[in-house]
Amino acid sequence: MRVLVLLLSVFLPVFLIAQASVEDFTLGGTARILNDECIRLTPDAQYASGSAWYEKAIDLTRPFELTVCLVLGENDDLGADGIGFVFHPTRQTGYRGEGMGFAGLVPSLGIEFDTYQNYHLADPSQDHVAISINGQTHHYASVSGPNPVPNLEDGNKHLLWINWDPIYQKLTVQLDGKERASLEADIVDKVFQGNATVYWGVTAATGRKTNYQDICIKKLVFAEAGY
Ligand SMILES: [Ca+2]
Ligand SMILES: [Ca+2]
Structure with a gap:
């Protein structure tokens, strides 16, 4: 029996299914925990920026699936700037605004x-x-999109599903039940030079125009790096 357990632990990937736990994020800038499920990345204030990095690295040779909600504030005409999801080998935040x-x-x-x-x-x-x-934010360099979506600055929660399939090498981004962006590429080789271990974080900023911007964690399914 002990051998069987050992074999299973060697051959079965270690998948974690994490439920809403805002405690598992390292917060930076203006980011604050709102409640059990949500983190406010920026308040409705000028020139704010906040980040929340998930504390565990993920292994991109295995599938991952993130289900969260985004709240992009209530200022439509006067709103800015938006939320970014970032995958990076360290938990480092880039240029804001x-x-x-x-x-x-x-x-x-x-x-x-x-x-x-x-x-x-x-x-x-x-x-x-x-x-x-x-980090090439000019859309001439975008690898998917920019794809226009209905107004996001309505104060409501927008359901976001990000899925990585390492077999088909496809990254899919669904917002409010519709596919809004996707990328078919060997992300490990083409983006991360063969390094499959990355962290993910969510970042947001305001400028002269503002919005409160939140992320609410629903479900995370991923293989922890190092197993
Ligand atoms: Ca913009
Ligand atoms: Ca808008």
Whole structure:
């Protein structure tokens, strides 16, 4: 029996299914725990920025699935800047403001939920979703999107599902039940130079225009790196 357990522990990947635990994040900047489920990344104030990095590294050779809700505030015309999901070998936050905390971060993969139009980054006028590599927030360099979505700054929770399938090498981003961005690529080799161990974090910023911006954790399924 002991041999069997040992064999199982060697051959079965260690998957963690984590329920809402805001305590498992390292907070930076203006980020604060709101309640058992939600972290407020920025208050509705000018030039704020906050980050929440999940404390455990994930292994990109195995599947992962994140189910969270985003709240992007209530200021539509006067709202900014949005929320970014970042994958990076360390828990380091990039340039804030219009960069939403992941601009300039190398190597990285970022998924943006952008609520403010920056003309010089080729942002569309609508709120939009895009995937960028190495913190290149200009949309000429986006590897998916920018894909316009209905107004996100309505104060409501928007259900977000991010899924990585390492067999088909496909990253899928669904927002409010619809696919809004995707990337089919060998992310480990092409983005992270063969390093499959990365951290993920969520970052947000405001500028002259503002919004409170929250993330609420629903379900995380992933293989912890190092097993
Ligand atoms: Ca923007
Ligand atoms: Ca909007």
